[in-house]
Amino acid sequence: MKDKYRRAISTTNAIIIAVVVIILIVVGVVAYFQQMGSHVPTPSSSTTSQSSVSSTSQSQSTTQQVIKIGALLPLTGQLSSVGAEAQQVLMYAQDQANSLLKQLGVNMQVQVVIEDTATNPQTALSDLQTLYSQGVKLVIGPFSSGELRQIMSYAESNGIMLFSPSSTSPALATPDRINGTIFRDVPNDTYQGAVIANIMYQQGIRAIAVIWRGDTYGDGLVSVVNKTFTALGGKVMLVARYDPSTTDFSSYVSTLANTITQLITQYGKDHVAVYDVSFEEGASILQLASQYPQLTEVKWYGSDGTAGVGSIVQNPVAAQVAVETLFLNPIAAPAHTVFYDQLTQHFNKTLQAYSYITYDIFWIYFYSVLKVGSDNVAAIKSILPKVAAKFYGASGYHLFDKYGDRVSGVYQLQIVNKTASGYEWTIYGVYDVTAHTLTIGFPPAAQPPQGYLYPDDPQALSKLSSIS
Structure with missing residues (x-):
């Protein structure tokens, strides 16, 4: 009877010990994986010592x-x-x-x-x-x-x-x-202003009539163009400065048309252009320009404020004027x-x-x-x-x-093209600021240099x- 009792105790003790061991193992495993879950792998141990990236990455905090x-x-x-x-x-x-x-x-x-x-x-x-x-x-x-x-x-x-x-x-x-x-x-527009002034002069333009938004952006850009184009030997007529909140441009465009008429008489239409510095409202200005033949028979030049904007290509009248006048818009490329x-x-x-x-x-x-x-x-x-x-x-x-x-x-030059489905912006060419050269078209796509970061970089x- 005593032997049976002792065997029962031994069996019970063994079960208790086994349960305790299993619990300890489970706790240890959970603690290990909790610790590992907050560890971020880094490329190498030497890399870890070089950068705060890895020290931050190895934070033991589990809070994201x-x-x-x-x-x-x-x-x-x-x-x-x-x-x-x-x-x-x-x-x-x-x-x-x-x-x-x-x-x-x-x-x-x-x-x-x-x-x-x-x-x-x-x-x-x-x-x-x-x-x-x-x-x-x-x-x-x-x-x-x-x-x-x-x-x-x-x-x-x-x-x-x-x-x-x-x-x-x-x-x-x-x-x-x-x-x-x-x-x-x-x-900054010290470069853009010089780019468009040089392009206009290189393309035979000798007199420009300017219409622009009167804010920090417009005033600054027009100032650079005025100075650069004049230094090249061109004539600048500051015709219409409008408040950025303006919605009706009728009087401004009418004044612009009268000035262009005078400049055509003096210089000839092939040597006269409109320089327009605007944002989305450029579509309204172009649409109104369609009512004046003299405005559609000279070239138009714009800025990065109108390059690629949707309001122009979504307005068929404005877009057609842009096509007819080869409305050329530079933008940092x-x-x-x-x-x-x-x-x-x-x-x-x-x-x-x-x-x-x-x-x-x-x-x-x-x-x-x-x-x-x-x-x-x-x-x-x-x-x-x-x-x-x-x-x-x-x-x-x-x-x-x-x-x-x-x-x-480098600046990219954008123009509006008419397609079978409507109008769209396209790249006319690229202008090199240092060499003052215009290259028609767009160069081939380039790969990142060795060792450089790039978007979505796994390294x-x-x-x-x-x-x-």
């Missing part, structure tokens, strides 16, 4: 880090077609980036927060304040120079970084921006890269030039955050130009001058580790 990137877009107003397309591009980039983070094993998520500025400076300021209240420190935009001028002071005072894809006014390239937190991923083609193929159309640049700005921000490990503006400010210098995106290389404006030696962590 959310990085917000704000975007001040003109979804309505005078640049609405530009803003709507930029929104689509940013949502695509956000999805790509979050998929890449999972692929890299980085416990982080990127969220794009969009506000509609309506192409209005005061609205842009209100929108920036809204983004700031939501903890957004890195902002793409705004798109117009008038908006940027309005919000620069608030951004600088509150530690917000701004990165505009399209603000070009030379008036904003000021000493207080040196080593600052405001970047523009386009050259996205280089023809394989990523330019990939983006074009994804959206099944050629995007507006600033959409490719907006896409690149997202990735420059993204890789800067990945390098630093946070959205700390002081840290991003220091590393962003270095990351940008090693990034080759949809619009090519990204180098900046002392003001934080992009350095570019991003190892490449970032070499940047210091």
Whole structure:
């Protein structure tokens, strides 16, 4: 009886011990995988010691880090077609980036927060304040120079970084921006103004009548064109400066037509042109021009404000005037890269030039955050130009001058063509600023240089580790 009792106790003890061992094993396994779940693989142990990317990546926290990137877009107003397309591009980039983070094993998520500025400076300021209240420190935009001028002071005072894809006014390239937190991923209009003035003169134009929007952007660009074209020996007639809020351009276009008549008499129609600096309202100006034969028998030249805008090709009357006058619009050129083609193929159309640049700005921000490990503006400010210098995106290389404006030696020239299905923007050629030469057509797509970061780059962590 005692032997049976002892055997029962032994059996019971063995079961208890076995259960305890199993519990300990399960606890140990769970703890191990919890620890491993927060570890992000890095390319190598040597890479880990070189970069804050890997130290951040190896954080033991299981809470996913959310990085917000704000975007001040003109979804309505005078640049609405530009803003709507930029929104689509940013949502695509956000999805790509979050998929890449999972692929890299980085416990982080990127969220794009969009506000509609309506192409209005005061609205842009209100929108920036809204983004700031939501903890957004890195902002793409705004798109117009008038908006940027309005919000620069608030951004600088509150530690917000701004990165505009399209603000070009030379008036904003000021000493207080040196080593600052405001970047523009386009050259300022000191270059664009010289480009279009030289093109007009090279094409035999000797007198121009100017109609332009009276804001920071328009005034700055017209000032450069006036100075450059006059220095070349041309005649500049500053005919019609209108308030950006104008909706009826009848009197302005009538005055423009009278001036063109006078210039044709003096110089001949082949040596006279209209220079138009506008945004979406350019469609209304072109439509009214159709009522004056003298305005459709001379060449028209525009700016990056009208290059690729939807309102012109969507208005058959305006579009036809653009075709008849060979309405030529320069814009800081996205280089023809394989990523330019990939983006074009994804959206099944050629995007507006600033959409490719907006896409690149997202990735420059993204890789800067990945390098630093946070959205700390002081840290991003220091590393962003270095990351940008090693990034080759949809619009090519990204180098900046002392003001934080992009350095570019090439401008794309866009015109409107009539097709079987309607009207569309097309690339007429590329102008080299340094050589002052115009090349008709678009060069072949280029691959990224060895070792450069590029959009959706699976080798991003190892490449970032070499940047210091």
